[in-house]
Amino acid sequence: MCWHWAELYDGKKVRIPGFYEKVKPLSQKEKTILSMYPFDVREYMESFGLKYLKYENRQDIVEALFGNPTFNIDGILSGYTQEGSKTVTPRKAMVKVDFRLVPDQNPHEIFGLMERSLRDTGFEGEIVPMGLEYPVRTSPDSGLARAMIESARKVYGKDPIVMINSPGTQPMALFTRNLGIKEAVSAIGVGDQRSGAHAPNESVDVDNFFRAIEHACAFLEELT
Template structure:
């Protein structure tokens, strides 16, 4: 059983959580691979797509919990793929496939690192595996699964799904994640859309929602919700230094973002905002007629989806209460739905798992970059707050700036795949000492 061949076979099985396509085949394939390596493996019901739990007990006093997900994003737009998204074609030392970077490549690299250590009798730490199949749709059943399996999942440290390499080929070691509050606001004023001749005598929910949205952001860009900023943890001097060391190229970032207008032009301002500023973002607005030509109506309903990215130690539920109070104070009469909530995390630089991953990265890559937390979100907070595992890190990944996760032509370099295997091996060896 060779690592690359197994990866290609794995990538050729669809596992789209949004539609359910290929989930059962993926679970069965992955569990068989784990069993063949010598991992005690269980496929468990979790309320949605199955969770795969695995365990290796070598009698160590230390246990690492490894989290990955086997589900992937949908492949649309299909016509922009140079190869079929589940063909796993190898071209110029890269493998093109949906899920190669996020997250199947990292998952397989870690498994084969552990297989090699077991074959050599060099695995010196207990390992638990938690593979879920709903990360790409918000890990909707993961919290419930963790709450029901706290004893089974006990560990000293957790290694999250993985990070990536920067444009210089240096691995990112990410000490935490931003949190998230995702809400849907809606106003519904009637049974149907009306002819716009009625505009003088009826309220338009679009105009009222515009006023609501404007009330959430001050002229200086700060978020106007009482208490929004009061719990934010200040960066330590060491963490400030990490931001200074995070090397980015302004033109490359702007190009990668599709040449959006930038709020900042200074590299330090961009890094600090990206990693340490909380946000209030409008994801989408659905209201009225937006087709070709004209249609003169007063829409009866508007729906807005919004996300708040949160930083340590903001609490998404406290922010939600503040949002509700704000909307109540301005007379909002619509509905508020919560579509997602995750707590932000920032692990100490001195934690054992961080030390193990950075020392291993130095040996494999020659250099590395540590950042206090990512700009995005993953369910790290469930492990830190619900399970009580304080040492958590997102590190060891196969992706690079050309990997296109969530986009057409997702791919990984085979060189990075094999380096991730070595990085995993040395991390586990370092951690066991």
């Protein structure tokens, strides 16, 4: 199982033919925004316990974080894993993976390319898609983005940190593809470095919570 999946990655790039074919390059405006994004390479590496990164230049690292698709192995389950020793040969194995896509990749196409590449390695197991979401990125020059930035400036009294997109998964394509809305925004920032996003003890500071409500109201007013 591990060998089959390892064949799809060479340590630097995903080895699925056609995987990068439709990746939309970052615009010069988006690159400029990322050049101002507060990012400390050493602090980033220490926080994740990393000894090295694929890229050395700070700008290359930030552009990769926000502009490149990824392939992650989330977990592998097989064999006897409880206390004590047991000399058994596992009868089955399961692995969960995810691909974080970027514009203009098509999740259905990527799944097909992945399945074909995996079969080419000789893999004969079942492959089941768990969720297919189209990537979305709203232009920083759009009216929606300008309203978000200006309303944040009014509420917090300072220039906001702008992210060209979030490295997460949300069903924003329901608006941009299904409803034909050209601009979409995922969320207003409410957490901080102590929030522990997605952790069992995830939390939000009460003051940040109410400021985010104020920001949401200011954002809607800015749009009207």
